[in-house]
Amino acid sequence: xxxxxxxxxxxxxxxxxxxxxxxxxxxxxxxxxxxxxxxxxxxxxxxxxxxxxxxxxxxxxxxxxxxxxxxxxxxxxxxxxxxxxxxxxxxxxxxxxxxxxxxxxxxxxxxxxxxxxxxxxxxxxxxxxxxxxxxxxxxxxxxxxxxxxxxxxxxxxxxxxxxxxxxxxxxxxxxxxxxxxxxxxxxxxxxxxxxxxxxxxxxxxxxxxxxxxxxxxxxxxxxxxxxxxxxxxxxxxxxxxxxxxxxxxxxxxxxxxxxxxxxxxxxxxxxxxxxxxxx
Amino acid sequence: xxxxxxxxxxxxxxxxxxxxxxxxxxxxxxxxxxxxxxxxxxxxxxxxxxxxxxxxxxxxxxxxxxxxxxxxxxxxxxxxxxxxxxxxxxxxxxxxxxxxxxxxxxxxxxxxxxxxxxxxxxxxxxxxxxxxxxxxxxxxxxxxxxxxxxxxxxxxxxxxxxxxxxxxxxxxxxxxxxxxxxxxxxxxxxxxxxxxxxxxxxxxxxxxxxxxxxxxxxxxxxxxxxxxxxxxxxxxxxxxxxxxxxxxxxxxxxxxxxxxxxxxxxxxxxxxxxxxxxxxxxxxxxxxxxxxxxxxxxxxxxxxxxxxxxxxxxxxxxxxxxxxxxxxxxxxxxxxxxx
Numbered sequence: 001x002x003x004x005x006x007x008x009x010x011x012x013x014x015x016x017x018x019x020x021x022x023x024x025x026x027x028x029x030x031x032x033x034x035x036x037x038x039x040x041x042x043x044x045x046x047x048x049x050x051x052x053x054x055x056x057x058x059x060x061x062x063x064x065x066x067x068x069x070x071x072x073x074x075x076x077x078x079x080x081x082x083x084x085x086x087x088x089x090x091x092x093x094x095x096x097x098x099x100x101x102x103x104x105x106x107x108x109x110x111x112x113x114x115x116x117x118x119x120x121x122x123x124x125x126x127x128x129x130x131x132x133x134x135x136x137x138x139x140x141x142x143x144x145x146x147x148x149x150x151x152x153x154x155x156x157x158x159x160x161x162x163x164x165x166x167x168x169x170x171x172x173x174x175x176x177x178x179x180x181x182x183x184x185x186x187x188x189x190x191x192x193x194x195x196x197x198x199x200x201x202x203x204x205x206x207x208x209x210x211x212x213x214x215x216x217x218x219x220x221x222x223x224x225x226x227x228x229x230x231x232x233x234x235x236x237x238x239x240x241x242x243x244x245x246x247x248x249x250x251x252x253x254x255x256x257x258x259x260x261x262x263x264x265x266x267x268x269x270x271x272x273x274x275x276x277x278x279x
Numbered sequence: 280x281x282x283x284x285x286x287x288x289x290x291x292x293x294x295x296x297x298x299x300x301x302x303x304x305x306x307x308x309x310x311x312x313x314x315x316x317x318x319x320x321x322x323x324x325x326x327x328x329x330x331x332x333x334x335x336x337x338x339x340x341x342x343x344x345x346x347x348x349x350x351x352x353x354x355x356x357x358x359x360x361x362x363x364x365x366x367x368x369x370x371x372x373x374x375x376x377x378x379x380x381x382x383x384x385x386x387x388x389x390x391x392x393x394x395x396x397x398x399x400x401x402x403x404x405x406x407x408x409x410x411x412x413x414x415x416x417x418x419x420x421x422x423x424x425x426x427x428x429x430x431x432x433x434x435x436x437x438x439x440x441x442x443x444x445x446x447x448x449x450x451x452x453x454x455x456x457x458x459x460x461x462x463x464x465x466x467x468x469x470x471x472x473x474x475x476x477x478x479x480x481x482x483x484x485x486x487x488x489x490x491x492x493x494x495x496x497x498x499x500x501x502x503x504x505x506x507x508x509x510x511x512x513x514x515x516x517x518x519x520x521x522x523x524x525x526x527x528x529x530x531x532x533x534x535x536x537x538x539x540x541x542x543x544x545x546x547x548x549x550x551x552x553x554x555x556x557x558x559x560x561x562x563x564x565x566x567x568x569x570x571x572x573x574x575x576x577x578x579x580x581x582x583x584x585x586x587x588x589x590x591x592x593x594x595x596x597x598x599x600x601x602x603x604x605x606x607x608x609x610x611x612x613x614x615x616x617x618x
Contacts, residue, residue: 103574104347133346134512138554138568160484163513163556167563186560202558204488208513208540209557209566216517218488222453 008039009121037067040115044127046107050099057095060114067118082113086143105136112143119151126158141168162205166190171259174198177224177234184260194254194262196239233265241266300373301334302472302504303358308332308367310350310357314579325578327353329528330367332605335472335521340498340505342519342536344512344551348575350528351508355474358506359393360384372471389419392470396477398457402449408435408460409445415467434463438493455486462493466501474506479514487511491518512555516540524548527586528578534611544613547587585616593617 006014013034018024043049050059060082061075070078076095083091086109099107108128115123125144129137145168148155157169165172165186172189174182174197182195193199200219207214221238224230233239236246246265254267308331311324327350335341343351356362358369360376369376376387395401402411409431416427432442438459449457458478465473475494479487491514497503509515515522516536523533524547532545543549550569557563573590576582582589588598597616605614 106574133510134554135346135551135571138556139570141556142568142570161556162484162558163563166558166560167556190558190560200485204485205558206513206517207557207559207562208516208552208555209559209562211537211541216488216492218492219485220489222455222486223483 008034036063036115036120037118038120039122039124040118040120042108042111042115042123042125042128045131046104046111047099047131049111050107052099054098055095056097056099056102056110060095060110060117063114064117078117079113082117083110085116085147086110086113088113103136104132105139108132108136108140109143112140112147116147116151120153122154122156124156124158127160128157129164130159130161137164144168162190162201174201177229178226179234180263181235182262182264184256188256188260192256192260194256194260194267195235195264196241196266197235200238233263302337302372303506304334304368304370305358306332306368306370308354308357308369309365310353310362311365323579326528326581327578328357329581331525331528331530332367333523333530333533335504335506338498338502338504339520340507340518341533342515342522343506343508343525344510344515344522345525346551346575347510348578349525350578351525352476354525355393355476355506355508359391359474360387361393385419389468390471392465392468392473394458394461394465394473394475394478397481398454398461399449399481401461402457404449407446407448408440408452411449411460412463412467415464419468421468430467431463434466437466437497438463439489453486454482455489458482458490459493462490462497466497469501470503472504472506474508476508477510478507480509480511487514494518512540512552524551527575527581529586529614530605530612531587531615532611532613533605538610544608544611544618545587545615546591546593546617585614 001016003016004014005012015027018027060079064075064078080091088094088109129140159165169186171185173180176197182198193202203217204219219238224234232248233246233251236242251263251265252268253261253263255261308328310328311326313322313324315322345351357364364377379387412431412434413427435442440459479490507518519536522536522539523530526547532548543552550571553569571590576589584599584601585603588594603614603616605612608618
């Protein structure tokens, strides 16, 4: 990491600015206590995350024994409990099986169970349903939302599917070219989008609930080459509202109310909607 | 673009739109794969496509949706005869293609082409874009080499690429551009009908709409018909006139897309469509989802009776005894004892 801070539960866990080997080592030691225990991760592809030659119980009890310092028997009991929590039928029997004996949706449930095993405060879910069919996608998302309520944790949901985001998230951050271009509550983003990229995303998809399909308006061009990042706004070459300034200077961030903000030159000095700016 | 059919317009292609009937008619199509586990084991077969019937009219798109493993890709491949059908017939422009000899197959392939899912795997990395697009014309011996060169240029413009891309290699292009190259190759022979097998699922969201719009424009300008296979239900609704829902090798419902999405009749269609997420937080919160219990049965050992009976919330005794036939019910075809 080059620079910046990551505050987790009030403490800075960023490795930026660590100079000596000693500092780096003690930072790594601290992170080992945080990873999986306090911040757990759910990955996109449930087929590759699990080790194909180990039984499910070995894979589930591993991190429980490591982080909670309990015996194998206790860890197994906990694993059974977790499998019940993620609604896998007949857990005692299923624990003895290998990953190939599970369907995609069931494997993703196991990964969620592993992520939950140390009662994390935060789960980072990286496209958790992209590899799944619509029916299992709905099941997994319902499960995650329900678990979030039940065990009081936070979720960062990384997704390119706006339907997934609309269904499961309370706040949304829109990223483009490595930067945050807009953020706000779920309703801010879907009902009052401000950034031309957000407009583009919403225009290029179809709402299956609509009676009549609308015309799809795609975003022209393709994403920028980040090896040669553009000087100004990263979206300038694909933006219908691009101005001269967009090409040269990175846009300032404008705020609309408490939670909604957008980085775009369109809103600079447009006091009308109660916007305040910072650079 | 110019709809110049000078090269590759076979006489049978020209007369096709006149006769009013469907361009493709599939009846009781079956495709089984034999799986033998061990020397002495009883030979088993996977019924990937089992007794499927549908038809597609000229200039129309039939969407084909279903979960992975339901047989939709196998169906697409059997229709273009990449797989030999185990049973049933496929009539394409009035001709039964299951009985074609080698010469007939060559003629047939010119009129029926395929767009593949993965634009990274379906283009040869060692051929230039020009060679890739020209290859079908070389194989079918269309026009002089000069004509082909010109046709490649024209095709590149048609799909929204630049003529000077002709000497580049696939790796120099993004996913969306590669899919455009694949589409140009598909169009090289002036086909009447294209099987699109998940053409957008490997692409970025912002690019998917570009490809969908391109496919729609080509359909209208070149009078094409599509079989559009996808698991993204909202895109299928957008592009298709009619949509078929597949489950475990069977078509369970076929209807006009708008009617199907508004009032699905088969219990599986209802569950599948209820799982689609709307990109609107208020609608998403209001929507009632039908969560299915259990898993898709193995196609090696399908349940007796209705394929969906093991998970159907409404299943009765008859459902486990007889396979429901696809029959006309009001404005649609449904295969369910209870509808």
